[in-house]
Amino acid sequence: MNIFDRNAKRLQKERAALSADVGLYDYLKEEVGFRLADRVFDIKREFKTAADIGCNRGFISRHILAECVEHLTLTDTSATMLEQAQGTPGLQMHKQLQDEEQLDFEENSLDLIISSLSLHWVNDLPGCFARIKRSLKPDGVFIASLFGGDTLYELRSSLQLAELERKGGIAPHVSPFTQIRDIGSLLNRAGFTMLTIDTDELIIGYPSMFELMWDLKGMAENNAAFNRPAHLSRETMLAASAIYKELYGKPNEEGIPATFQIIYLVGWKPGPNQPQPLPxxxxxxxxxxxxxxxxxxxxxxxxxxx
Known part of the structure; x- marks a missing residue:
């Protein structure tokens, strides 16, 4: 069963990339891309061939050094975002339009696959992980980040309480996110070994709920679920903003916090040179x-x- 409308997400990304002030909304993805690139540097190996799937505007490639990765393939569903992605000096890059749900790399062709804040929009995550493993060479590594289940819990609960009060029911205004407890089992199911999974929380302050929602749209992180409501009334929005401030705003301080839970994962394709447990x-x-x-x-x- 498909949860997300992939075509709607592609159009959202296109609209965000075509905005004149698109760079204003890079702050979150830029920070996570930098942290993910740092994890690549921690692996003391030179990768000949690598791919960044769902690259957005190149939030990883702008930090990857040619001394670490020789050739990097960038993929995304948005042609405009793909065009805007840039790399560091000396890094060989190739760009191609490709959906993360339909990866088309040759089997055993890549040393490294990376993805930053893109896989949480994939419908078939187990299938995506299996295709990633198939594309990796033996002893190849998969490193990724995605939003976790606690992301934007303040916004979700505020909108739900406001709709319960005004409408007597709730609608899914915030897309569902993967729980960290599920990531390990999905990677194991796909056949990855030597897993490393951890989380980080980024709490960002906004003047009000409206600025938060505006920035989410600028990041192309607005709701793309098939069952998303077509309209949110002004009355409900104002009520949700007041609830948000009352429940999560700090006393005697302006603004509201928004939590982004980031799940980082590292998984290795089995290979003959990997450490093995004793019998x-x-x-x-x-x-x-x-x-x-x-x-x-x-x-x-x-x-x-x-």
Whole structure:
């Protein structure tokens, strides 16, 4: 079952990219792209071939150095955003229009696949992960970020309370996000190993709820679910703004906070040179004896069964 309207999301991205002040709304994606690129640098390896899927306006490529990645392929559904993406000096880049839901790379062709704040709009995330793994070479790595389930919880609850009060029911005005507890199982299901998953929270202040919603539109992060309502009444908007300020605004301070939960993930395609666990039953001591071993300064091999 499809949740998101991919064509609507493509049009939203096109409209945002064609705006004269599009750069004003880069602050969040720029910060997350920088943090994700830093995780690529932490891997002490030179990647010959890499791909940035759902690259937006190049929030990762503008931080990737040629000394780290030799050739980077940028993909996105928005032709205008793809055109605006730039790289660092010396970085070889190739751009192609491609949907994250229909990746078309050759099998075992890439050393690295990266994606920043794009995969939360994918309907078939397990299928997307499987295609990413298929495209990677053995011992290739997948590094990505996406919005987590706690993102914009203040806005979501304020709109729901306002609609309950005014309309007697609620509509989905904020798109659903993936929960962190699901990411690990989806990556395991796709066949990735040596997983690393962590979260970060960015809390950004806005004068009011209206500026937040305006910025979300400028980022092309407005709602793209199929069941999104076509209209939100002025009365409900004003009520939601007052509720937002009352519930989440700090006393004696102007403005309101908005929380963005970022999930970072790293997964490796199995390869012959990766570290392997020792066979079960080959340990020399039990976990209950750790204290004694450490006191004597000894070296141990643990039994996985314990």
């Amino acid at each position: 079960r039953g080959t340990a020399e001591v039990s976990l209950k004896d750790l204290g004694t071993i450490f006191e004597k300064g000894g070296k141990i091999k643990l039994d996985q069964d314990t």
